[in-house]
Amino acid sequence: MASFVTGAISLLVFFLIGTSSAQLCSDFYSRTCPQVFPVVRSAVYSAILNETRMGASLLRLFFHDCFVNGCDGSLLLDDTPLFTGEKRAAPNFNSARGFEVIDEIKSTIEMLCPGVVSCADILAIVARDSVAILGGPNWNVKLGRRDARTASQLAANNSIPPPTSNLDFLVSNFNSLGLSIKDLVALSGAHTIGQARCTNFRDRIYTETNNLDSIFAQLRASNCPGNTGSGDNNLAPLDLQSPTTFDNNYFNNLVNRRGLLHSDQQLYNGGPTDSIVRTYYDNPSSFASDFVEAMIKMGDIRPLTGYSGEIRRNCRRIN
Incomplete structure (x- = not known):
């Protein structure tokens, strides 16, 4: 009987540990590696100071990882x-960037707290700090993720919505990840910072006639030749007005038919997302709070926790 009770207690303890470990929380490293936050903040600040565009690139890494x-x-x-x-x-490919910043952060953290902080959590903190440093909202990042031991090119090709996406596809894509229409619009507001390559907006400025400001199209065409292969990597700001400040001007652009990507302008094209765009256009604080809520929600997409995955010593390879 005693052995049965002992076994039952052990099983209960194991269950409780497994259950609690599956919950992300903002104080996950409070005792094991409290240095993680100042280290990440300092590195992100230096990277953005060196190249303002890097803030958007680092934020994008978190999107493309979670999706x-x-x-x-x-x-x-x-x-x-x-x-x-x-x-x-x-x-x-030839688009995602900022990996060396993550490498630098991971290397420093491993010296301070070896084998404790996951690369997945570093991405989440880096995304928050990039937004905050560029003038956007701040929030408590939920932590406790572990790192995958494999990756999939096929899954990335199928899961990340391309800039040619229409609204129905975007809504379906986000819904499949547990994200709502409001989350879609709020997260798309991340395009208030950063730049896009000519190859990603060429079709919009040369072939679309509806919902496109002609003066804006001419401006973008000046740095994006119409011939495929010519100037493909030339860059243009996603936000015409304040491309290095995290604000709500992205929605101003949409209302004025100046969304750079086809997928951007789809959010304000006579569909169900128009009213949300209008709300964020009129109310910056509403956008900021909804963006924070959506970022936290996105960070909860299928994290590895407990005994799943590993804590990589080097973010580029498994242990």
């Missing part, structure tokens, strides 16, 4: 003989 099999740091893995990673997927 592929959850927020598990898989985007950061280099190719191996066993798999082709997500870095070479169409949405990321």
Whole structure:
């Protein structure tokens, strides 16, 4: 009888540990690595000071990681003989950047708190700090994710919505991840910072006639030749008005038919998202609070916790 009780207690303890470990929380590293926050903040601040565009690039890494099999740091893995990673997927190849900033942060953290902080959590903190440093809202980041031991180029190609997406596809894509229409619009507001390559907006400025300001199209065409292959990597700001400040001007652009990407302007094109765009256009604080809520919600997409995955020592490869 005693052995049965002992076994039952052990099973209950194991269950409770497994259950609690599956919950992300903002104080996850409060005792094991409290240095993580100042280290990340300092590195992100230096990276943005060196190149303002880097803030948007770092934020984008978190999006592109979470949208592929959850927020598990898989985007950061280099190719191996066993798999082709997500870095070479169409949405990321010659586009995703900032990996060296993550490497620097991870290296510093490993010296201070070896084997404690996951690469997936570093991405989440980096995304928050990038927004806050560029003038956007701040929030408590939920932590406790672990790192994937594999990556999938195919999943990245299929999961990250391309800039040619229409509204129905965007809504369906976000819904499949548990994100609402409001989350879609709020998270798209991240395009208030950063730049896009000519190859991603060429079709919009040369072939779309509806819902496109002609003067804006001419401005963008001046740095994006109409011939495919010519100037493909030339850059243009996603937000015409304040491309290096995290604010609500992205929605001003949409209302005035100046969304750079086809997928941007789809949010204000006579559909169900028009009213949300208008709300964020009129009320910056509403956008800020909804963006924070959506970022936290996105960070909850299928994290690895407990005994799943690992804590990578190097974000580019498994242990």
